[in-house]
Amino acid sequence: MSQPQPRFDLTKIRADFPILSQTINRHPLVYLDNAASTQKPKPVIDAIRKVYEEDYSNVHRGVHTLSQRCTDLFESAREKVQTFLNAKHGHEIIFVRGTTEAINLVAQTYGRKNVGPGDEILITAMEHHSNIVPWQMLCEAAGAVLKVAPISGTGELLLDGFAALLSERTRLVSVTHMSNALGTINPVEQIIAMAHARGIPVLLDGAQSAPHMTVDVQALDCDFYAFSGHKLYGPSGIGVLYGKESLLKAMPAWQGGGDMIRRVTFEKTEYNELPYKFEAGTPNIADTIALGAAIDYVNAIGVDAIAEHEHHLLAYATERALQIPELTLIGTAPHKGAILSFTLDHIHPHDIGTLLDQLGIAIRAGHHCAMPVMDFFEVPATARASFGLYNTCEEVDVLMDGIRQVIKMFG
Template sequence: MYYLCNENFEHKLKKFDIQKIRADFPILKREVNGKPLVYLDNGATTQKPKTVIDAITNYYSDMNSNVHRGVHYLSQISTDAFEVTRRKVQEFINAREDAEVIITKGTTDSINLVAACYGKAFIHAGDEIIISAMEHHSNIVPWQMLCEEKGAVLRVIPMNNYGELDMDAYKSLLSEKTKLVSVTYVSNSLGTINPVKEIIKLAHAKNVPVLLDAAQAVQHIAIDVQDLDVDFLAFSGHKMYAPTGVGVLYGKRELLDSMPPYQGGGDMIKDVTFEKTTYNELPFKFEAGTPNIEAGICLAVAIDYINDLGIENIRAYEDELLDYATSKIKEIAGVKIIGEAAKKSSVLSFVVDGVHPYDIGVILDKLGIAVRTGHHCAQPVMDLFNISGTVRASLAVYNTKEDIDNFIAGLTRALKMLL
């Protein structure tokens, strides 16, 4: 964990003005049900800073045109802006080259791309794919579908009662039959930060590639794909202050080159005749059709926003908030935290004896407090804890201790009504 009392950290945060940051997000000024908005549903999607909102307007006001296809001015400047994003992502995750950055619709689309393309080329009957017990449905269902299609077997790394993976069990699952490991970097339902570098190293010792679902990591943790030596990395723009409908698949060139394309259509081809089609080079081989251009361009703006604040500053600040929220909620009788891993990021999930999570969420909403309730698209996690769902408060850089105090007060009020 990081702490604000650290002198070096305080020096880094001289320009980290939380009230200025909050002013960057127009929606935080609004009221919900007559109460100031307390937005604690950032694991589902983050709010957007004014720079991103302005960039959306600017695209449609001054640049709107299709990309990669026109010689006219608007098409050229739109294409240039779209390709800036690819290079920004390359730098943000330290990919070797921008051709390893595929622009997708989001994390789900990226994982499905790998399942379809890597699966078509390299997964056969009797092969095994390893995932973990804490995965989002988007990192379960595509592999189940692939295994059913190919006659392959899905293996699951178990976890303990704290929400931490059993690494000894993982080692025992790795075998000559293993053809891919696909795990989440940070659990969306528990907040657990997995030991991904160790997971990758152990898989590579068996010549097995690894995909990381970084949807809940990339906005909180500095990611260096070369240092991790990860083979595939997937994440979404809308969870890192960009618009919905855009995401990224990073893949090592040698793997992407070896995979057939995901979809057929415009942009992913070099030559087309009725007899044969020659596919385009990377990254365009995997980018059929017109992309979500404005969202793609605005992803670069969101990355700039994160870089201006500093990802390490963001992580340190959010860790301090999570520590504060955890200590406060533990003071409330009857509350049980679900997910108490030693290493966590920005997620506080809990249940209350005798109270349905939905009922808590409804009352909090009446008080202007936005949280998420249910299984969080991680139903197997809930089954392991023998619960139907949790209340999840998830944090972002614009949240404050005052937000947490209001949330705790609202939760206390809700429980008085429900118990």
């Protein structure tokens, strides 16, 4: 198979990521655990350093110069996220710790207000634990029921089964845009249309999709969208909840504290306007600004160019993997992101992970925080190679050679 060249200079891009140029166990690092977290380019690392060396202060408070400068940087990161997602308003962008916190925020505010006994929340059988457990907690507290739409043997959502579970009691649909364990990209346009036809809002878990495809929340017409900075070449500990203005306005506040109030007396508190209503306390200032730098970095390369490159990597890796008779792919949906989940006959994924690490290859081995997905495919775990913008076809070759060595060692 020919190896199409990406639209960007891969050698130059790789040089932007200082961590990639090291050896692990005397082999050049081959980092294929991008679905868990991505590495950081110099502009992101520099942005964090610059904030602390030149611009740091608390935000939204002081009248002094540094406070104003830091607030401007912080709020310009919000504008960058707004543009990145094509949200209508900047105040529809809420900064949180990550996708997990974003989903919990919706469950604890929108959910608590709108979900009662006998009501239903609809998710799918391919969700990450972070899009299961917050809803279970809400359902338990509210006396509501969690419904799970079925998937096929290839790891695709069964749309008929999904439609059959939409009911007059469904209060919210929460689905992953792209599965972290399988790579499946869900037909979210159809899901949203079906839910909206019944007046049901839809939350998209974008932890995996934000780094790998262009996301336009207005075109999608999703009601909530959540993603994490650390999977988008940004820092850990910062993420985003997008919500439609009308929904966010109607939602009760979540955590109480500073910044989220307008006026406090001991009798009553008036809450601040959006987005501050949901951002109690001093935020993660430096990492928010660095998330803005990560978005600039990704935009400069082009999300479409990144998606195209990763698609080639996945196609090449899939073709090479299928040549290994002992290898079984888990997740073979036709519409997939750059995730290759697999098992090897009679070799546990943990052994694969430890042995590949000896060759400098970093993959994930385990249940990927998606135990129900593992149960569905009747495997205790899978090995998962996931690709990012800096990976190369040569690295796919190293992985495949490593897999063959592992198979040989186990005899």
